[in-house]
Amino acid sequence: MRQETITFCYDYLKMIHLTHEFSQRILLTESARQNPKTLKNCAVKRKIAGIGLGNSIKPRVRVEPVSDMEEFQMAEKRKQTKIENDLVGKKGKSSKNIEKTDTLSVLKPEATRRSFLAGSTLLGAGAVTSSLASWPLILTPGKAKATADSIVWATDGGRPGEKLRRVFAESFERETGIKVITVTGQRTASKVKAMVLSRNIEWDVFERGGSQGMVMQNEGLLEPIDESIVDRSGSIYPQWNFSHLVHYYFAPTGIAYDPARNANPPKNWAEFWDVEKFPGRRGLWAIAEETLEHALLADGVAAKDIYPIDVDRAFKSLERIKDNIAVWIASHSKSLTLIQSGELDFDVTFAGRVGIAKAEGVSIDMAKDGKISKPVFLAAPKGTKKKDLVMQFINHTQRPEYQALNAMSAPGGSGPVVRGGYELLTQTIKDQLPAPDDPNTVAFAVDWWAENFVEVSKRYKEFLVAAGETPPKPH
Amino acid sequence: MLFVAPFLIFIVVVFLLPLLVVSYFSLGPTDFEFNTPLTLDFYREFFFGSSLYTQVLWTTVEISLFSAVVVVVLGYPVAYYLAKQPPRKRMLLSMVLLLTFYTSILVKSFAFSVLLGYNGIVNTAIAALFGVEAKVPMLFNRAGTLIGIVEHFLPYMVFPILTSILAQDPAIHKAAEIMGAGRTRIFWRVTFPLSIPGVLAGVLLVTILTVGQFIIPALLGGRSDMMLANLVDFHINEAFDWSMASVISIVLLVLSAGFILGLARVRGGQVFAERRH
Numbered sequence: 163m164r165q166e167t168i169t170f171c172y173d174y175l176k177m178i179h180l181t182h183e184f185s186q187r188i189l190l191t192e193s194a195r196q197n198p199k200t201l202k203n204c205a206v207k208r209k210i211a212g213i214g215l216g217n218s219i220k221p222r223v224r225v226e227p228v229s230d231m232e233e234f235q236m237a238e239k240r241k242q243t244k245i246e247n248d249l250v251g252k253k254g255k256s257s258k259n260i261e262k263t264d265t266l267s268v269l270k271p272e273a274t275r276r277s278f279l280a281g282s283t284l285l286g287a288g289a290v291t292s293s294l295a296s297w298p299l300i301l302t303p304g305k306a307k308a309t310a311d312s313i314v315w316a317t318d319g320g321r322p323g324e325k326l327r328r329v330f331a332e333s334f335e336r337e338t339g340i341k342v343i344t345v346t347g348q349r350t351a352s353k354v355k356a357m358v359l360s361r362n363i364e365w366d367v368f369e370r371g372g373s374q375g376m377v378m379q380n381e382g383l384l385e386p387i388d389e390s391i392v393d394r395s396g397s398i399y400p401q402w403n404f405s406h407l408v409h410y411y412f413a414p415t416g417i418a419y420d421p422a423r424n425a426n427p428p429k430n431w432a433e434f435w436d437v438e439k440f441p442g443r444r445g446l447w448a449i450a451e452e453t454l455e456h457a458l459l460a461d462g463v464a465a466k467d468i469y470p471i472d473v474d475r476a477f478k479s480l481e482r483i484k485d486n487i488a489v490w491i492a493s494h495s496k497s498l499t500l501i502q503s504g505e506l507d508f509d510v511t512f513a514g515r516v517g518i519a520k521a522e523g524v525s526i527d528m529a530k531d532g533k534i535s536k537p538v539f540l541a542a543p544k545g546t547k548k549k550d551l552v553m554q555f556i557n558h559t560q561r562p563e564y565q566a567l568n569a570m571s572a573p574g575g576s577g578p579v580v581r582g583g584y585e586l587l588t589q590t591i592k593d594q595l596p597a598p599d600d601p602n603t604v605a606f607a608v609d610w611w612a613e614n615f616v617e618v619s620k621r622y623k624e625f626l627v628a629a630g631e632t633p634p635k636p637h
Numbered sequence: 638m639l640f641v642a643p644f645l646i647f648i649v650v651v652f653l654l655p656l657l658v659v660s661y662f663s664l665g666p667t668d669f670e671f672n673t674p675l676t677l678d679f680y681r682e683f684f685f686g687s688s689l690y691t692q693v694l695w696t697t698v699e700i701s702l703f704s705a706v707v708v709v710v711l712g713y714p715v716a717y718y719l720a721k722q723p724p725r726k727r728m729l730l731s732m733v734l735l736l737t738f739y740t741s742i743l744v745k746s747f748a749f750s751v752l753l754g755y756n757g758i759v760n761t762a763i764a765a766l767f768g769v770e771a772k773v774p775m776l777f778n779r780a781g782t783l784i785g786i787v788e789h790f791l792p793y794m795v796f797p798i799l800t801s802i803l804a805q806d807p808a809i810h811k812a813a814e815i816m817g818a819g820r821t822r823i824f825w826r827v828t829f830p831l832s833i834p835g836v837l838a839g840v841l842l843v844t845i846l847t848v849g850q851f852i853i854p855a856l857l858g859g860r861s862d863m864m865l866a867n868l869v870d871f872h873i874n875e876a877f878d879w880s881m882a883s884v885i886s887i888v889l890l891v892l893s894a895g896f897i898l899g900l901a902r903v904r905g906g907q908v909f910a911e912r913r914h
Contacts, residue, residue, distance in 0.1 A: 351877040359668060377877055443755060448860060488755070489777045490860040499747070504756030505776075616876045623871070624689045626860040627696070 312341035313548045313555060316368035319346035322514060322572070326369075329568045330410075334558045340551055350374065354383045358544050366548040367555060371413060371538040372451055373611035378541065379406040380612065385542040391553035393560060396580040398598045402537045402608060409537040410559040411568055411576040414513040414596055414603070415452060416533040420501055422525040428508055430531040430602075431459035435479070437486045442507030445500055446483070448490040450622035451611055452534050453480070455604050456510065459532055469607040473618060477625060490626060501526060514575020517594070521573070528574075531602040535577060562586055569595065656890075663883035679884045690868070694888065697864045700779075700854070701847035701896075704786040705840045711787065712794035712839065717828075719795070720802040731796075738792045742785070746856040749784065750776060781857035786847055793846065794839035801835025802828065841900050845893045865889050 315331060317323050323346060331342035347353070349370045355378075357363050370378075378384050384406035387394075394403055402409040417434055419427035424442060428434040434444065434456075447453050454471050457479035463472075489506055491497055497511035498519060516528050540559060542552045558564065565583025568576055574594030578584045584598065596603035663680070666673035683690045715734070719727050737745070752758050753775040760772045775781060805828065813823045851866035865885050872882035 348874060350874040352873045352879070355667075355877075374875070374877075381877070487860075488774075492855040492858075496856075499750075503750050503754055505750055505754045616878065619871070619876060620687060620689060623863065623868075624687060624692075627689065627692050627863050628861075 311339065311548075311551060312343055313366040313551050314343045314345060314364065315555070316345050316347055316349055316365040318369070321518065325571050326568070329564055329571060330555075330559050333564060333567075334555055337558070338554065340554070342555065351378045351381065351383065354378050354543050355381065358383050361545060363543050363546050365543060366546045367540055367542050367552045369410070369538055369540050371536055372606065373608050373615055375407045375539040375541055376404065376608050376612035377615070379404060383544055385544055385546060385549055385552075387556070388549070388553040391550070392557045396560065396562070396582050398579055398581050398584060399535075399537065399605060401605065402539075402579070404539075404608070407539040407541050408556050408560070409539050409579050410556070411565070412535040412537045412579055412606075413576055414533045414535050414574070415510055416513060416531075417508055417529040418497065418501055418511040418516050418526060419508045419529070420525050421527045423504075424507055427527075427529065429529050431456050432462065434508060434532075435460035435483050437483075440508075443488040443505070444483070444486060445489040445491050445497065445506040445509030446487050447494070447497075447510055448492045448626060449494070450619040451615070452510070452536070452606070453622070454618065455534055455606075456532070457483075459604070465602055465604045468604050469610050471610060471614070471618075473614075473621070477621070480625065484625075498526070512575065513594075514572045517573050517575040533596050533600075533602070534604045534606055535596055536606040537579070537608065538576075659883045659886050662879050663887050665880055667879040679880045682881065683884050683888065690885070693863050693865055693868055694892075696862065697848055697866075698892070700782060700786070700850075700862070700864060701844045704783055704790065704847050705843045707783060707787050708790055708794045708843050709836060709840060712791050713798055713836065715791070716795045716798035716802060716832075716835075719799050731799075734792055734795060737788060742789065742852050742856065745788070746785070746853075749781070749857060753781070753784070776857055778859035779862055781859070782854045782862045785853040785857040786850060789853065790843045790846060793842045794836075797838040797842070798832055798835040801832045801838075805831050837900055837903060841897060844896050848889060848893055848896070865892075 317326050323344065327342075327344045331344055334340065335342055345365065349365075349368045351374055354368075357365070375384075386406050387408055392408060394408065397403060397409070399409065399412070402412075417428060417431070419442075421427070426440065427442075428436070428440045433440050437444075446456065454473065454476040455468050457476040458468055458471065459465065460483070461475060461479040463475075489500060489509070491500065491509060494512065495515075497509050498515045500506040500509055501511070502519070502524060511528075513528055513533070516526055519526050540556050542549060542556075546552060560580055562578075562580055562582030563586065565578035565580045566586035569578045569583065569587055570591055573591050577595045578587065584592070587595075664675040664677070665679065666675070719730055719734075722730065750757060754760065755772065755774065755776075757775075759775070763771050763773060775784065809827055809831075810823060813827050818826065848864075849866050850864055851870055854862040854864050855867060865888065869882050869885045869889070872878045872885065
């Protein structure tokens, strides 16, 4: 019974920090699977935390002695430290990370304990409603103390941006008191160059996926990463470590389809190219990055042998499918809508968007194979006055607990890049992500694309505009 | 002359100076260090290098001229009809016309796919009547681009024509009627010729605005519906090649100027001429 409550509390602590209802649902299911009795408790606590499941559930809360929780915390900490030691210690680094890595404390260690104890005590007293006040960190996220210190972070908009803000920015604000102001906007090399040239640095730190960050680095538009502040030793993907860029998550993309409409969808790129056996309306990106990889995978190249890309072979492969592509999708964000609206049967899209849609009840799924993991980087424009704060923030994003949190708040859509973060994930979440050593997943080669992007993109555009349109055959 | 000074200053700051910068960048440099040798290589690349640029230039001209023609054909009857309505009704109908004008193209493109998509309302009806084979691809090809552009730019055509019809002296129509001309004859001999300045103004507006389009072809077009502005977008936001982007911008500017001059010559510059009653 005690262990059960403890497991639940552990799950719950993870859960309460997740921003989307759907990720909570996933964790709920998970803990219910592990231990059916905990489900009720989760429901109760969710209500307490103000998330609300409706009025029908009467809050009945069991009291656990406080010392148990402390004991559990200590045990967890020891366990985690051991994992960390095993991982990091081998490199002879008695990393500063270990102290920070307290599995349970997704918050600052002391703060967690305090609030958690306070929470338990109040719950014990049965003061259910007033316990709302004892979860201030949950209920009022992002209310950092007004200090002179703040940084501006340019990131995604919409729900993905909101998620990133909650996971990384708000926890950073809580821990350091440094305010993180998030803004959106196109994070292109041109924009950064305009800022650097005009000495009007609007962003202190920004994120950018794919190879464009590398272009900015090569153009000398970025501040170098301060290795004395940013600890990158835990990275699973050392090939994405660059002098001016820190990768902080990866976004898998792959083949999406509607399982309700297609009982037999293509499971990999070779099948996607096979229009006879897998009839349906197809869409590819009108963007060279990743599409060439898809073409090579379809042509039988193994995921590990994709780079350096054999450009001629990729275009030859694209010629084969060209006339069977109903839509050449110009913007990444349209892929999902095209499937949902029935315009397309299969296309390529970000797993994150599929995950969100699926959790909301949309009939959509993704092929497990043929995914490409694309890193998303953080970087600071040259000349920012907040360099030290930015480096602290970047280091903050590398902490395993936030890595895990980010992955959990968009199941399958954003992958942790730090080993400690990956270890923290539950099996359900791990199953939805390409494993670090998955032989069927391509790890996007940033340097190859940074070098060849312009040339290959122009050729891709020539390929697209050449020859007239052949309307795809109906099916 | 003095009272246009504020406008002139404004134009110099927000148009001529940036234009100078763009022209300078089109010759190679992308900063103000003044140590990069000037070159015409980027222009050479545009016209004689990759076939991409000339191909897209041609597509741009094609799309803008063709959509102008379609907009005239669709817009003139609308303007004529509006002109015949009592003022109150005309105002209401004009507002309806403007309604689509104020809707974001992103929203409209979604609405288009609901209506005209492969599984949209129209195609579902076609499939029900004539079978799946008869479905017509109306989006993500040239047709989609034109539908989007025509829909978006219709008001630009309707209002100049409407103004020029309304400005016609009713006495001329009366005179024609007294002389025994029928309604068709009056239209072709009086109303239409007198409204041509409005038509030309509309054509000018639509072609020039269409030449610089990039969202509509990106959202509704097919793979070959790439326009010059899409290439500017690519060179600025992805390829990070400011010189090539500048060259394309200059070509766009010259293209627009060409349209203006060409139309100015038609009918002795009636677009800009004073309206005679």
